[in-house]
Amino acid sequence: MEAAARRWLADQGVSQVRDGWVSAGAPDLLLTSNQVAHSWAGDVFAEEDLDTADRVRLAFGLLDLLDDYWVTCEIRFADDSAEGPLPADVLWEGYRQRLAADRDAEAVTYSLWVDWFEDRTTSATAFAEVLGNDIDRVVAERSEPLLRRAGRVLECSGPVPWSVKEPTYRTTLRLPALHPALFKGLRAGYHDVYGDLEPSAALSLLDELDLPADTRHMAELRHVLAAGHGNHYRSPHAWDDAVRSRS
Template identity: 35%
Template sequence: MPGTLLRVSATDIDLALRYLADVGITPIGPNRWRWDDTPPEEMSDEDVAFHTAFEITTDEDLAGVQRVHTALGLLDLTGAFEVLIHLNAYVLNNPDQEVANAFWAGFRDRMAVPKPIEHLRLHLTTFWFWRHTTTKTAFDALLGDDVRRLAADGHLPELATGSLHLRARHVLEDSGSVDWDDKRDVYQAAATVAELRPAVFRALLGSYHAVYGSLDPAEALTMLESLHLPADTEHLPQLHAVLRNGVANHYKDPAAWHP
């Protein structure tokens, strides 16, 4: 399957399967579908997504939230980037807050598994966490709001295990391009949870190496030292050195990073 599927997404999958069945598309095996067209045709996951993702997000017979859930089910079934392209466009152009809420809830669920759908993580890093107009919205919805709430309530240890830990780990690792001012406090809070310190390190590493990575060298250095990572952690000496020298991004001074 494209990624680890959740029990809570079974309803989304059912919606997608019903939609596909209504247009004559049924699963016949891994990455194999039958389309009862004239003549009948066998299709791959990518083929199915290509032929139905846009139709699902523009189907006026489906309520707005139902379009989101059906598209998310199609994503679970196919793992195709095509689904994310059309679902993303639909959500961005829809003023209904319930549509946005369903979208982010679906993304949170799908990031809270051991192995999220590969194209979902790629989509986050190349779109939502990449554009300055969307990074704060996406980061807060996927992790920031929850971490700040837990910090205010004194419940940060809840980030140490379970599905919330998995989501936090994945989102942190993918958040290098999020503006530093929008993620600093979340990184700092996560750094107090021992089980998340490796993820915070990878978040700092990504913040330095991503083309549009964002960090403040002095603040990031203080945070890095607070992690108390093993001395043999890969890339730890190099990251420590560039931050100590005040370099904020690899692409601003590539020669500063010494393998």
């Protein structure tokens, strides 16, 4: 779809040059990928020659081409618009494919974290679609793309409600290769403003991780969870107390 996105941009008069992008309307003005995303990504969803599913695919092609978070914002806006929701199978397959790909996925994981996982109206569905529904397959197959996708989702899963993610977290214990990512998810669940942890259950998971005892922040996280704290922002001094207890 990246090639299709490039052709679509060319039809809009936008082309890539050595140091960025230019438009036919202002050929002497060099544009960044972010500027292209802000100016044209939303227009994909008004493309009359495409059905809704192909508009979504084209938008993901733009994401591949521009590697800019704003493209994911336009996808979310379209899903939440009066013409939405977008076809769920196409939407979430687009996320899954890019989470599994052997290329940078920062725009995708950031989108999951701040747009889908922090929103309690979408977090359960989003988490299920990108990992929860097929964690058993990840454990059974253990292929590199599946492990890559799972690791990326776990690392940004801090805001997902505990009741939603705990079963997936517990299944993940069967995959030592994902323990570092699971630890980052637990740590983010504590530190994220919208993070969600159940302290005793999270401590139980933490104790089962196969990680070096001196893993950075492991002792502090164990300390605050053992003290019954579930979120840094509800107990702002607890982490500092944990740090001092080690010195």
